[in-house]
Amino acid sequence: MEITLLYYLIPSLIMFCCGVYGFLTRKNMIAILISLELMLNAVDINFVVFNRFLFPGQMEGMFFTLFAIAIAAAETALAIAIIINVFRAVKGIDVRDLTKMKF
Amino acid sequence: MESVGSIIMYFIIAVAIIVFSVLTVTTRKILRSATYLLFTLFATAAVYFMMDYEFLGAVQIAVYAGGIVVLFVFSILLTSRPGDNTEKLASRRRVLGLTAAVAMLLVAGYSLVSRCSMFVSRPEMGEIDMQQVGTALMGTGYGQYLLPFEAISVLLLACIIGGIVVARKR
């Protein structure tokens, strides 16, 4: 049995779809952020896998993933700072409670 | 033709990715969700190891599993009161999310299955040692990434300051 490119892309696709599902359905802001991380991770896998299968001698995909991880870390740190701030302001992190700036 | 061990390894990893991803978004307890995310990230790191990118796998474990998930756990503990970490999903909401996810799966899966069957073999690749990675990060020539590296470092600095400013008590 040959493990081809497709074998890696399918789990990553499922992971991405799980991210989408979580993003659309969860109401807790941290849960939404976790779903976001899932999607990001799925994309990272794709980068690496394509790099490995199509351009084995080069490192573009790997470095892209590397930077994506760094940015994800930064983004998460900031998002959590915001969430904590929001929690202080409205005593909750349910997105349905954040309606103060609506019309 | 791969070795049986690597095939078994692959399946374990694939099943772990799928199962833990699904569990991450379906579990009701937010702390469990973070834990399943951690497992998913470990499985991803395993994929990187299988792809022979050891450095990347190490970064994945260190930064994601070691940093981000810990951050998640801390923030969950900070922001949730005991007892209210379960949330019931409205069925309409779940149907909408499910529709989008399944539609995505179908469209992308169909195009993948119909297009990607040509890339069958995994070409051989030499070991990427740390020297290569370091050179690529520190150079300014073709295929080298000093500028993004610096940009990332500035971004991280901005994030540190921003995080402090945003989250600090007023």
Added chain:
Amino acid sequence: MDPIIPILILAIPLCMFLVLGLFGNKMSHPIAGILGTAGMGVTMVLAYITAFTYFFSGAPQFIDGDVHLQNIVFNQDWLQFTDSLVIRLGFLLDPISALMLVVITTISFMVHLYSNGYMRDHHGVWETGFQRFYAFLSLFSFSMLGLVVATNIFQMYIFWELVGASSYLLIGFYYTKPSAVSASKKAFIVTRFADLGFLIGILILSFYTGTFNFTDLTSAPVAGMDGVYQVSGETAAGIRNIFQTSAAPIFMGGSVMTWALVLIFMGGMGKSAMLPLHIWLPDAMEGPTPVSALIHAATMVVAGVYLVARLFPLYLMEVTSLDIIVVVGALTALYAAIVACTQVDIKRVLAFSTISQIAFMMVSLGVARPEFHHGIGYMAGMFHLFTHAMFKALLFLCAGALIHAIGSNDYTDMHGLRKYMPVTHITFLIGCLAIAGIIPFAGFFSKDEILTACFGNSMVWYIWMSFVAGLTAFYMFRLYYLIFWWKEHKIHEGHHAPHDQPWTMTLPLVVLAAISCVAGFVPFGNLVTWNGHNMFDHVSFLTNLENLDWSVAVISLLVAVAAIALATVMYKKENPMPERMRRLMPNLWRWSRNRFYWDELYMFITHKIIFNLICRPIAWFDRHIIDGSMDGMAYLAQRASYAIRGLQSGNIQMYVWVYLIGALLLGAVTVICLI
């Protein structure tokens, strides 16, 4: 002549306006007053120098033998629209502009001086806006001087509007008083309406003649001298040719030239308060009295007369337009004189007297024909303008002194003031004698020459104007007796006895009274004539007396004396005769008291006809059709946005879902179609 003096004549009042207007509030009151007065004094001296140089220096650019020439001192391009359409600002020196320079600066200086006393109350407290008052006076003086020295009709129009604006500002000086505000608006709107005719007339005239310049319009260049022009009949004929060669269309029975001249005269009617545009002048008395003396008696209101005199050679070509001027002037003179006989407010009496006297000047210009006594009517009109400015300013300033002392405008609050205010009494009497036409006061000579000119034109106008002259004497002495005689003055308890005002107010009275006594002896026939030619071979102090037409003079004197005698009998002592007269002609009295209901007629026309029949439908259209369509659009947009605002819920998850579904649909289509 060095242009520096003419430039200074215009520049000093303008600078005073700017300085007082911008920094007036930073100055103390007396400094602002002294500054304005001193500036006007310097301007007056410069104007005297200019006029003296023009009339008596004998310089070749000013006088050629016995002919006064027109001289353009400077003429600066101001707006150049095209090569041929250039608007210039300049300084034209000729007999009438030199005359007006003297009149304006003299009266203006006297008024500036007088206002130092008038614009504060008995305790010496200055009126609020004192500096503003002086700034506006300077603005007015500048505008009026610019108007009279205009080298072209467009410059005249510009300054014409400026005097209108400064008149508006000064009438509305007490802008907290609603009556003053409405009076200023009335003056502005009525004169603006008249100026519309003026503007159209200017456009027609310049369209057919191709020029704005007075020198091109009314006079011929003198060979070999730049900027020097002589008024002559030949240029007038030349312009007539222009009209005829451009196939001068006939419009509603008059030639285009007649129409242009009549429309220009309409501007003059507005400014000079001729019937039926006179309604603003009586109300303009809401302004401070010095302003009435300066603007609404002596200078601005004669701008219409000046305009006709300026374009006189043109009017002479179309005798029809002169006839119109005579009719309008004669009607106005009679009307205003009758109304003046019954008014109670002493400033109103003087205002109607002013209207009547300006109408005299208009009639005088209208009856002037070159065939008769070298066009004596023109000279007489200008002469009367000069003398009237002096004695009417005197009368107004006297009235100001009375009002200042009594605190009321009505003669019913005055009566018997002769013992309390002797200086005012004597000067007012001199003014009355002058306006009544008693020899040897100024008004006698000028009025006599106007009557002579009427006599030369038509017997009808002669009798008419003689009658009006008699009425003038009657109503002026009625006013005089009712103020200073009639009965003993009643001093209200707790009030001081009225007394003469401080020297800043009495000095102008004395000076103007002195001028009114002697101004009649100025040999005007050798200074101001329609074509610049001298009328007399030699002049002396008695020239005017020697050249009187004694038959006319004696009759007018008799009429005046008779009218004064009648007034004396009726009003010197309190008696029931006025009441009996009133019973005798109740309708005439009522109409006269109510100014022949002109204001009511205007109210009827504007409110009932224009507002109701024209403005209301337009307002309805504007409010319901135009505004309605706009409101309808706004309403539609509002409803539509309410209908779809649910899409902008702010719910990011919903946005993402919609985006994702759309993207997936597109992706599905692409995948299905391409593979």
